[in-house]
Amino acid sequence: MKKYCLDLRVSAVERLSVKHVLLKLTQEAPLPAMQPGQFVEVRVDHSPSTFLRRPISIHYVDVAHNELWLLVATIGDGTRQLGRLQPGDEVSCLLPLGNGFSMPPKASNRVLLVGGGVGIAPLLYQGEALRKAGHNPVFLLGGRTASDLLELDLYKEVGEVYVTTEDGSLGEKGFVTNHSVLEGGQFDLIQTCGPKPMMLSVARYANEHAIECEASLENMMACGLGACLCCVEKTDEGNLCVCKEGPVFNIKRLLW
Amino acid sequence: MKKYCLDLRVSAVERLSVKHVLLKLTQEAPLPAMQPGQFVEVRVDHSPSTFLRRPISIHYVDVAHNELWLLVATIGDGTRQLGRLQPGDEVSCLLPLGNGFSMPPKASNRVLLVGGGVGIAPLLYQGEALRKAGHNPVFLLGGRTASDLLELDLYKEVGEVYVTTEDGSLGEKGFVTNHSVLEGGQFDLIQTCGPKPMMLSVARYANEHAIECEASLENMMACGLGACLCCVEKTDEGNLCVCKEGPVFNIKRLLW
């Protein structure tokens, strides 16, 4: 897909929790086509300690309003500065990068979308794409505590939503991989994004149950274009760039 | 004078021209004592290209409102970022630094305050100090064009004001040193701040007319405390730190 480096305008900033912010970005011209699971390299201005761009998943594309949504967890100086953006500010975005999630080959497949922490971000857009293509997405979202689980109504509009929290403040207590939906559920495909330990145990579950599984990795990146070879992950084909060959990989290819 | 490193709060920001901004800073506790001609080392946040503090003159101290005023010409990234401050923002200020202008020894002396560009900044507070001490300050202020000459009403409250502009758009056309007030005027002391070429010609005038003269230098600084020896000026006593022995020097000491 053709890549662009665009100065997008912040149309809205919604603080979803003390450490999460939802940015809506737009421009006059229609936004380029983007696929669920792809990401954006965002430039951070006004942060002396942030030199490189920051990779952020495409959370949602609101075609009707010509808006790109980014869901940002403010964990360091760069993301904190993104959280300080105001409507009207401009943000340089390099997009769309990498390869997204795949679509299940057969019709009406049951797809489980497992997200942890801010890894839930790319799943909303993917869920919508699945639904539109006639599949039945089921979300399984995990967080440390209730306030980590954001925008659940939006996810519920797209599919069934199951939730775990480590402290039991919402949904089942524990980790996503302990959720009861995994016991009964017959899934044809699992797509997951979140902390590596979570994705590893999701992958273990998928392997055990012989379910196809894709994971979206978050290796540290510089260029985002496959040019610097900084973001590599070991695969059956050697070191591959997560920014270009991923971020979504079929777990069969990963040697993690 | 005891030095402080204070986080002051921006109480007001006034844009005086496209490239000048007036910052008013305050804090709960009374501001420390400061003298006209002293300066502040201001820390600039959110500017990746600004690493060191920026020296800015004490423009005025509004004791009644417990406000420190800074008049800033936005010429580079650091000062531009200062111009973007909003009421409520905090600014780290190291102050008061250096030695200010002196007071004339005799009563009711006629003192000429010659400022060019943003060099007019320290003269307002000095003018007020002179007036309060019973002297008669006369301002001679120069700029490239009318919009460079800021806050003239404030200066007029303190003393007579004469003005030159290079394009003749306000006051006499030309440089301050060509102003007619210099022909007739009998001055006992000249105090000047502005671009070096201007101060040099003011100094020449003062020498020719055997008038005492003090100039406030603007050498590039790092520490502002006399510790790094970066800001030196050649004087009759060797290299002296402008930040500590100055910024105001009697021109007799300078080898410029």
Added chain:
Amino acid sequence: MVDLNVRINQLQLSNPVMTASGTFGYGLEFQDLVPLEEIGAIIVKGTTQAPRQGNDYPRMVETAQGMLNCVGLQNKGVDYFCEHIYPQIKDINTNFIVNVSGSSPDNYAACAARVDALDHIPAIELNISCPNVKDGGMAFGVTCEGAASVVRAVRQVYHKTLIVKLSPNVTHIADIARACESEGADAVSLINTLMGMAIDIERRRPKLSIRTGGLSGPAVKPVAVRMVNEVFHAVKIPVIGLGGIMTAEDAIEFMMAGASAIEIGTANFVDPTVTMKVKQGMTDWLERHGCKSVREIVGVV
């Protein structure tokens, strides 16, 4: 119009802006974003005789106005380059330069000889300064004898423009430059990265997989400008300057220090269109300052 042409030995550049090896892939990665034929030259990834997997992840750390990398010359080898990459780039109308690396004078030469045969590759840049590989790499770049031995071996088999890329991790860079010049290098480029390290204090271990990496970006610019100026005054062959260039003003600074052309590296990650902005900015600056040719400012300081 300002004349931006520069010549590095036989190499004709339509403008002095090149891209630095390892930061611009094979150019193709940027083709949606930058008109490649408007770049003076594209220096492709470090290429070795045999394929290399490079170092383990993590290979990158952000630092104050810079970054450390320890990619370690991951590449599929010169044969793969000739067979699979070259056909894709050979008809793009700019100069493609291959950055050649190795672990002995012989395999540097073998790799260079292979590239010599490619019609559309007018020059190579010998990387005797990579701090991120154990065998060879920087080891050759830090002594005059080491540098000379590689240049000598390559010069025997390579007939086009031979650029040697110098390491800044040395006491006297001008001496190394002179050693390369005497062995027949047509130009030197500098600087490669400064060796650095960063520690993850929570995990009590280096942030990079092989402990150390190479520092690049604006942080190193003052060191690079100093070295370019030193080398410019020490050799007669052209100098190519790089290290932290982000803007047209930075590029002009390097050219005034003595660079006949410049390379842009890390800045491509921050702004993938930076090459075009630097080129345009240089044109504007030169016009504003009444320069007829960019060559007027080379080495004026």
Added chain:
Amino acid sequence: MVDLNVRINQLQLSNPVMTASGTFGYGLEFQDLVPLEEIGAIIVKGTTQAPRQGNDYPRMVETAQGMLNCVGLQNKGVDYFCEHIYPQIKDINTNFIVNVSGSSPDNYAACAARVDALDHIPAIELNISCPNVKDGGMAFGVTCEGAASVVRAVRQVYHKTLIVKLSPNVTHIADIARACESEGADAVSLINTLMGMAIDIERRRPKLSIRTGGLSGPAVKPVAVRMVNEVFHAVKIPVIGLGGIMTAEDAIEFMMAGASAIEIGTANFVDPTVTMKVKQGMTDWLERHGCKSVREIVGVV
């Protein structure tokens, strides 16, 4: 309470935070802002046998997350120090260390001998790494023989703790450190500044009066950490680490790399109270991580 005490040979520090020479004056300049007795040690300005005027203005340029300086050891000479400065500082309850510079082994030794006689100066730091003076300075710091010759001369006349400050502008800093160690240095400190240059492109001339200057600040931190780690693994004497430290985390990074104590330089200009913040931040970090003593983390990487 975490134990912050560290010992560098005979030198006892109540905490590992020192101030770097040339950036903290004689301490007195900061006394309104920082309780001096809470600093581990204050290393005063570079001091030479004879008075020096230093270089012409401009002596400073800001760079990306750093600065270049070419102060050039302006000081009134060791006699003036002994007669006029020493009396003002000798009763302040911290360690004052004199940074000694020179242009020959003899006048280094002469200066050191004079300081040896001062009861309240428990150590000197030999500056064999100043890039901003023509005579001596860095020239001694870039060869093993040069470094050894100065240390040897000084060791004969200086009986307290002898720290040697190393230049980063070398190919193999560990070799220089070993040379100093063999001549009896009690500790090494590193890094001094990296030689750099900046050009005023409008005026077409260097921004600094003597063309080049020394780069310091966060920009150089990765290079400094790497060198501290290299030297730590090469010598048995304690290493003092510096170069770009701005925060407690930076200080801990240096200590994990192998520094027994650290110096803060340029950061004092950005935040004159930084020493206290680093000290407090280190205490908090160590407590949070269950360390009983700061010495536990030295060289864990």
